Amino acid sequence: MMTIQIQKQLDGPEGPMRLDVNIQVAPGEFVTLYGSSGAGKTSTLKILSGLMQPEAGKITVGDKVWLDTSKHIHVKPQERNIGYVFQDYALFPNMSVKQNLEFALPRQGDPSIVKELIQVMELNNIQQKKPTTLSGGQQQRVALARTLVQQPKLLLLDEPLSALDLKTRLRLQDYLQKVHRKYLLTTILISHDIGEIHKLSDRVIVLEEGRVIRQGTPSQVFVNQDLSGKFKFQGAVLQIEKNEVVYIVTVLVQNQMVKVIAQESEIENLKVGDAVIVASKAFNPILYKIE
Amino acid sequence: MSWEPLILTFKLALVTTLILLVLSIPLSYWLAYSKARAKPIIQTLVSMPLVLPPTVLGFYFLIAFSPNNALGGWLSETLGIQLVFSFPGLVLASMLYSLPFMVHPILSGFTGIHTSLREAAVLMGKSKFEILLHVLLPNIKPALLTGTVLSFAHTVGEFGVVLMIGGNIPGKTKVASIAIYDEVEALNYGAANFYSLVLFAITFCILLTVYLINGGYLKKFWK
Numbered sequence: 219m220m221t222i223q224i225q226k227q228l229d230g231p232e233g234p235m236r237l238d239v240n241i242q243v244a245p246g247e248f249v250t251l252y253g254s255s256g257a258g259k260t261s262t263l264k265i266l267s268g269l270m271q272p273e274a275g276k277i278t279v280g281d282k283v284w285l286d287t288s289k290h291i292h293v294k295p296q297e298r299n300i301g302y303v304f305q306d307y308a309l310f311p312n313m314s315v316k317q318n319l320e321f322a323l324p325r326q327g328d329p330s331i332v333k334e335l336i337q338v339m340e341l342n343n344i345q346q347k348k349p350t351t352l353s354g355g356q357q358q359r360v361a362l363a364r365t366l367v368q369q370p371k372l373l374l375l376d377e378p379l380s381a382l383d384l385k386t387r388l389r390l391q392d393y394l395q396k397v398h399r400k401y402l403l404t405t406i407l408i409s410h411d412i413g414e415i416h417k418l419s420d421r422v423i424v425l426e427e428g429r430v431i432r433q434g435t436p437s438q439v440f441v442n443q444d445l446s447g448k449f450k451f452q453g454a455v456l457q458i459e460k461n462e463v464v465y466i467v468t469v470l471v472q473n474q475m476v477k478v479i480a481q482e483s484e485i486e487n488l489k490v491g492d493a494v495i496v497a498s499k500a501f502n503p504i505l506y507k508i509e
Numbered sequence: 510m511s512w513e514p515l516i517l518t519f520k521l522a523l524v525t526t527l528i529l530l531v532l533s534i535p536l537s538y539w540l541a542y543s544k545a546r547a548k549p550i551i552q553t554l555v556s557m558p559l560v561l562p563p564t565v566l567g568f569y570f571l572i573a574f575s576p577n578n579a580l581g582g583w584l585s586e587t588l589g590i591q592l593v594f595s596f597p598g599l600v601l602a603s604m605l606y607s608l609p610f611m612v613h614p615i616l617s618g619f620t621g622i623h624t625s626l627r628e629a630a631v632l633m634g635k636s637k638f639e640i641l642l643h644v645l646l647p648n649i650k651p652a653l654l655t656g657t658v659l660s661f662a663h664t665v666g667e668f669g670v671v672l673m674i675g676g677n678i679p680g681k682t683k684v685a686s687i688a689i690y691d692e693v694e695a696l697n698y699g700a701a702n703f704y705s706l707v708l709f710a711i712t713f714c715i716l717l718t719v720y721l722i723n724g725g726y727l728k729k730f731w732k
Contacts, residue, residue: 269628296634308625312647321643322633368633 219244220372220404224265224275224285228428231256237272237428243406245280245371248398250407250415252439253425259408262425263374266406267302268295279372301370301403303378307361309349315360316345322367331367338400339363339393355386359393366397373398375407379414384473391417412440450497455490469496513680514688515707521596521684522664525603526611529660530653532604533611538641540612541619559609567673570602574674592674599675599682603664610659618652619645651723658719662712 220243228235237258243249251259264270266277268284271292277285284293310318319332336345339359349357358378365373375394379387391414398405398418409415415422416436424432424439432439453471458480465480467488478496480488488494539545540552558566574581574592584590592598622645630640646653668686675682677691685704692701721727 267632269631295628295631296636298632299634300632302629302632304625304629306623306625308623308629310626310630310644310648312644321630324634 220277220279222262222266222275222277224262224272224277226261226265226270226272226275228258228261235428237261239425239428239430241423241430243404245404246402247421248405248407248419250409250419250422250436251425252409252415252422257425258428259425260376263302263376263406263408267300267374268293268298299368299370299372301365301368301373303358303361303365303373303375305377305380307349307357309357309360309364311348311350314346314348315341315352318349318360318364319367322364324368327367327369331369335363335366338397353386354382355390358382358390362390362393362397366401369401371404373403373405375405375409377408377410380410387411387414394418412436416440449503450495453494453496455488455492455494457490458485458488469494471496514683514685514704517680517683518665518685518708519711521599521603522661524600525607525664526657526661528600529604529607529611530657533608533615533656534641534646537612537615537619538645540616555612556609558606563606563667563669564673566606567602567670570598570605570670570674574598594674594676594678594682596675596681599671599684602670602674603667606667606670607660607663610663611656614652614656614659615649618649621652622648654719654722658715662715665708665712 222239222241222243224237224239226237228237235256235258239258239262241249241262251262253259261270265272265275265285272285272287274287275285276283276287282293283289283291284298285291310321313321316332316336319335320329323329323332336342339362341356341360341363344352344356344360349360352360362378378394379390382390394405394407395418397403407415407418409418419436421433422436422439423430451471453469453476455467456470456475457468459466459468465482465485467478467480467485469476469478476496536555540548540555571593572578574584576582576585576591576593581591581593584592590597592601626644626648627640630644635643666686668690671682671684672687672690675684675687677683677687683691685708689701689704689708692698692704
């Protein structure tokens, strides 16, 4: 069991903020940190990996103590053996894909893992290429493979898929799922994509202004507590136009636009940019499988 | 008219640049990543030669390393090193004078590298030295080249410092820029023109090479 108790003063986007989290993660668990930007998600991962120092805190992994500010214990990031995948991939531009993987190999590491990961992550055709010539999805696969070369027990993923298009993202989610199981990893993911979270994680921890405000399975956290069988999505109002006697409101749901007809009374308090829920009660939605 | 001042000039520039490159890498690394309080002061000192007249630098050098003074006396008595009016003195003075031309490009190379690259390497268990050697330096090659060439060209072109500290000893401290001045004083315009033209042509070629390489114009010929 991993226990993380940390406190740190941060400069959030809306002024100073106090990060104060207390999280426990079980071995083999896939946990997602969810919350708006500046909620302290990345800082939590950085502190966990040792790249950032908290003012006070204690991190224990099994019977090992990584951090205990009261006893001045601070295990160096080099000695924690953590796999960390950055949002910008952080591939070394001067090395080919294969060299990137080989560089990550620990001194006494078994070189066969490099070959294995090139197979598992399907990098065969691109292993001699330089990272800058690769697509975003390919780069992220290399980054994931590279971090697994170290054979970490703990994998930290800082919004690894957010810069990718939907199709690539879905494919990479499959890879993530595959390696999480194959290498018996404990994984902590930062993600904003609710679909992705549902697909991958055992548990979601919602952070807000540096604090854990909710946690549970993705369904417990995201699907409304009083399940009424309603069909509803969160979105943002993009446009409100008058059309004869009714109003047409354009709402952005995820990255799709939908148009909703509204009465004058409904749009009274509504302005462009407002967050809304688009819900349907009477109709039976139809599901089409894509691909 | 002889090749001696020209050869001396390029020898001085070469030695200065090589030593400077070796010293500037750790210095720039420290300036880029340290959080020390003294950093702004060191930064200022490194940049001082950009704004100070070279004669100021040369003057203090002359005072400090004169055998009549404590430091200069100690150096010449115990170590047998004489820095005033000698080639080693010229090298030392030129290094100080060209320091910002080496440090600034390398420093901006270091700061231009994404933090995540270093962090990724740290999490792989790599030491600072391994990271410098395998990750940072290979990715700032253009900056290293720029720094090297600028320092070289700048040393070739210096006059004031060299004159103050080195004097004008043929074969020892009489570099091309001083030889030009000498020849003009003696109304030997032909000789002055010879030195000037050679300096002009060589520095032009050096700088052109840098811009060609860093601008990627030569890449298509290599591939």
